[in-house]
Amino acid sequence: MNYWLMKSEPDAFSFEDLKARPKQTEPWDGVRNYQARNFMRDAMKVGDPILFYHSNTNPPGVVGIAQVASEPYPDPTAFDKKSKYHDPKSDPVKPRWILVDVAFKADLKRLVSLDEMKTMPELSEMRALQRGNRLSITPVTKDEFQAIKKAGMRKAPGT
DNA sequence: GCCAACGTTGGC
DNA sequence: GCCAACGTTGGC
Numbered sequence: 001m002n003y004w005l006m007k008s009e010p011d012a013f014s015f016e017d018l019k020a021r022p023k024q025t026e027p028w029d030g031v032r033n034y035q036a037r038n039f040m041r042d043a044m045k046v047g048d049p050i051l052f053y054h055s056n057t058n059p060p061g062v063v064g065i066a067q068v069a070s071e072p073y074p075d076p077t078a079f080d081k082k083s084k085y086h087d088p089k090s091d092p093v094k095p096r097w098i099l100v101d102v103a104f105k106a107d108l109k110r111l112v113s114l115d116e117m118k119t120m121p122e123l124s125e126m127r128a129l130q131r132g133n134r135l136s137i138t139p140v141t142k143d144e145f146q147a148i149k150k151a152g153m154r155k156a157p158g159t
Numbered sequence: 160g161c162c163a164a165c166g167t168t169g170g171c
Numbered sequence: 172g173c174c175a176a177c178g179t180t181g182g183c
Contacts, residue, residue: 007169032167033178056169114170132176134168 002043003145005051005128006066006102007136015052015064015104024104025069029077030085031099036137041072041098043139050102051140051148053128054111061113062148069103108152122147 006028008014018026031037050066074095077085090096117123128138140148 009169035178058171060170134177136168 002048003140005138005140007053007055009056010054019104028099028102029075039137040100044068059113061111065106066102067105070101072098075099112152
């Protein structure tokens with residue numbers, strides 16, 4: 001089992017949006033970065049836990065727990081000329097972009113902010129926190145995952 | 160294969 | 172809105 005952190009801008013698609021989906025599941029479309037694609041294509045397994053992270057918001061941070069909900073399959077938005085994610089270099093015969101479905105798993109009692117994560121000794125090596133990292137999908141270790149989940153299940157930071 | 164130009168991400 | 176970081180593109 002692998003653990004993941006996946007970023008989303010809440011203005012575009014939030015954790016609340018995921019919960020509000022009829023089956024609480026959403027295809028993670030629009031990823032146009034090869035490293036992030038490779039994680040979905042090669043390393044994710046159905047049931048892998050995901051830290052759902054809100055970026056480009058105030059404050060940024062982990063807002064909830066999701067999980068991988070499908071095998072990898074081609075990103076249909078790449079073939080859709082009307083989609084903002086359209087990529088003429090991807091075609092159904094030889095798809096370039098691959099995604100998985102992501103499903104709601106559990107709420108946290110509160111947001112675990114980026115600021116707070118930076119203070120947590122368990123997260124000092126965490127890939128998503130490294131300087132300059134912009135990957136929208138990164139692996140996290142089991143210990144990192146559990147430290148963040150535990151913090152999010154407490155009512156207030158540090159208590 | 161190099162690298163300058165350009166585009167995007169995301170914290171602030 | 173700014174800008175550092177970094178990925179991609181394309182000329183050579």
